[in-house]
Amino acid sequence: MQRSALPAGRVQQHQLRACSSSRRPQPFTSARPSSVTVCNAAASLNGNGNGNGNGVHSNGSKAPAAAKCPSPAQTIRTLVDIVNEGTLCTIGSSGHPVGIPVTFSTDKQGHLHLHLDRTALEMANLGGSSTACSLTVQPITQPARAVAAVTLLGKVEVPVDAAATVPLHVEKCLYFGGLDQANKGQEVSGEEFASAEPDVLRKAAPELVNNWNGERAEDIYRIVSDFQGVPLTEMSYAELLWVDYLGMYIRTEVNGAEPLVVRVPFYRPVLDERDARSVITMAAQIAWERERSYTPPIPSIFADAANN
Template sequence: MQRSVLQAGRSAQHQTRASGSSRRPFSSARLLQNVVCNAAATPANGNGANGAHSKPGSKQVAKYPSPAQTIRTLVDISSEGTLCTVGAGGQPVGIPVTFTTDKQGQVHIHLDRAMVEMANLASNPAISLMVQATAQPARSVGAVTLMGHVSLPSDASEPVPLAVEKCLYFGGLDLNNRGQEVSAADVAAAEPDVLRKAAAELVHNWNSERAEDIYRIVSAFQGVPLTEMSYAELLWVDYLGMYIRTEINGREPEVVRVPFYRPVLDERDARSVITMASQIAWEADRAYTPPLPAIFADAAANN
């Protein structure tokens, strides 16, 4: 029965991708939550592991990256945006531009000196740059508007550095944040996500080759029998957890956040943690206790 449910869900998942559209108690739940998301003290990995959505001084690992971290990630994985300058009479003008970032996260905008925005900037250096990833799955993560000013360099061939004064963060998958103002200092102090370059491939691989893992993880995390899961799709992975779109029989579709039990360090570490979560859900579903390897069994007997 479970296999037929998983096969039906995977079939629907493939049909959804082909059409280009998006679809919006169980004993293993507590065990999986203990291993996947309920963290003890864990050293920070350079991404503010104990910061986002945690009380100051708390040793519990955050469940979400902070808005500042996500802003750094979005800017780092993007190279296009919409630049808005102030034209004659105070009329705002938006144009598409490309940009690059340096190792410190400084944004450098590439401008055509013959375009109308140059005249606007000469009279008013205030600008905003709206950034959102151009392709899925990164596009669904969120968007940010960087607000500040520029100083035009004397060399017309040089990109223009953007002095950011504040940011507006629009969470996509993180529904808790809609138009939240974030200071430039917080963004400058944050680091982009360690999985930002690998997340799209992780999402593709798990959905296309290991969809059963995603079904098992989210069903166990929500405390719902696998037979009641009609659809599950991994949407995004960051160093603190996963977003999964799920449909449970008789319920409205929803996006579920499944936190990791500790921050992951790199792509390989993320693969390990997700695989472990799926294995734990599988074992709990079958009330399976793996035998103790001989080397440990012998040591236990001797003690």
């Protein structure tokens, strides 16, 4: 099935801009879009995912709405899993908060362990009357830096020996959505954080983003064009920003208008990187067929049966 390609100038513009954004780190605030369109959960492809596409179970009851994007708790777990450094804030002897860069690790249960020098200032602060502290985590590399930022508030368990790792018991989190502007500034409990699962695509997302922007930009243009109901010829620019198990964020410009970040859902949750590649490819194919008003030919065996 032959697809028409995007104009050469459009593809070259996309490649230059995508290359520039990946090589030149920008402040976190610049990654926050001026506007975000949040999707309905893949209604155009499979209704609500209950098999009949009409939003009603066979017993007549309404089906629960499908998730539109990962919850703040899930995104926080994803962030602390893919990032290993942040800013630890403790209270000094003068009573003033002191922020110090630190590294940390996360075990399989999601417990955080700070890597601290026994003789460092933060250890002296935590060894006093208060073990309360906060840890701010924000990706600094492309493309993950656009996802979100979080401040974890809790207390540390100061070891009696010279152990290099110090457990951080998270009591609550302050979630600052990057692409997820709908939940910006939301408070998440320590229990929600502990029970959430990190995204299955957290390790693969950067490669998926780079692959589609660098080699399959036409797919991204078609997907977001179809999702917005905008003719492909009116798309000035489209760039994949991030992928998670429920969908993807795409920055788009239509006829030179103000850039917009659109949340495009998958028609179902994906299981792994291979599954994500398949679902994104399918979305591009469906967009192409809609653009062409394409109707697949009926196999001859069924056509013969109909004639008889």
